[in-house]
Amino acid sequence: xxxxxxxxxxxxxxxxxxxxxxxxxxxxxxxxxxxxxxxxxxxxxxxxxxxxxxxxxxxxxxxxxxxxxxxxxxxxxxxxxxxxxxxxxxxxxxxxxxxxxxxxxxxxxxxxxxxxxxxxxxxxxxxxxxxxxxxxxxxxxxxxxxxxxxxxxxxxxxxxxxxxxxxxxxxxxx
Numbered sequence: 001x002x003x004x005x006x007x008x009x010x011x012x013x014x015x016x017x018x019x020x021x022x023x024x025x026x027x028x029x030x031x032x033x034x035x036x037x038x039x040x041x042x043x044x045x046x047x048x049x050x051x052x053x054x055x056x057x058x059x060x061x062x063x064x065x066x067x068x069x070x071x072x073x074x075x076x077x078x079x080x081x082x083x084x085x086x087x088x089x090x091x092x093x094x095x096x097x098x099x100x101x102x103x104x105x106x107x108x109x110x111x112x113x114x115x116x117x118x119x120x121x122x123x124x125x126x127x128x129x130x131x132x133x134x135x136x137x138x139x140x141x142x143x144x145x146x147x148x149x150x151x152x153x154x155x156x157x158x159x160x161x162x163x164x165x166x167x168x169x170x171x172x173x174x
Contacts, residue, residue: 012049014058014072019047021065023107026141036064087113093127100131108134 022032029047033040038060046053046061053061055069062069090113094101101109112131147156 013074014053015047015049017072017074018043018061020107020110021067021071023105024111025065026138026145032061032065036061038064087127089124090127090130093124093131096124097128097131100128100135108138 018032022028027035029040029043032038032043036043038057042053042057043061045051046057058069058072062071094109094112112127112134144156147153
């Protein structure tokens with residue numbers, strides 16, 4: 001009985017981390033399927049923690065989302081608490097500039113604390129810049145969502161594919 005519970009918890013970790021990333025970026029399951037090329041049933045299974053995902057599957061999801069595979073094995077609860085406890089500048093920015101944080105989710109706040117904690121400037125200026133960048137990204141993602149529901153969706157997909165090819169092309173034709 002205890003062994004089954006431990007196994008379920010181990011299977012659930014990648015799914016919890018995928019849900020965390022989806023919340024951070026405002027993604028749906030369909031968005032994950034489209035970004036990664038992983039079958040919808042497989043994505044659902046990972047999210048629910050129904051089965052331990054194969055390493056190739058996690059690698060494909062990580063590559064499609066532009067994150068390290070290690071992202072799927074983090075203890076999300078511990079990381080968020082650590083980031084909040086070690087970043088008083090971010091908490092101060094939240095208190096001083098509440099207008100920047102309208103409609104933010106818990107995942108958004110976790111990302112802010114995380115961004116400031118990992119390689120970011122631990123200052124009011126750094127936390128403020130991170131919050132503004134996150135708001136700009138949220139606005140862009142909302143605009144993309146509207147366009148994807150319009151008659152301009154195919155054009156946007158083509159444009160994104162072109163930009164992606166340019167961004168991932170090796171320099172000097174190598």
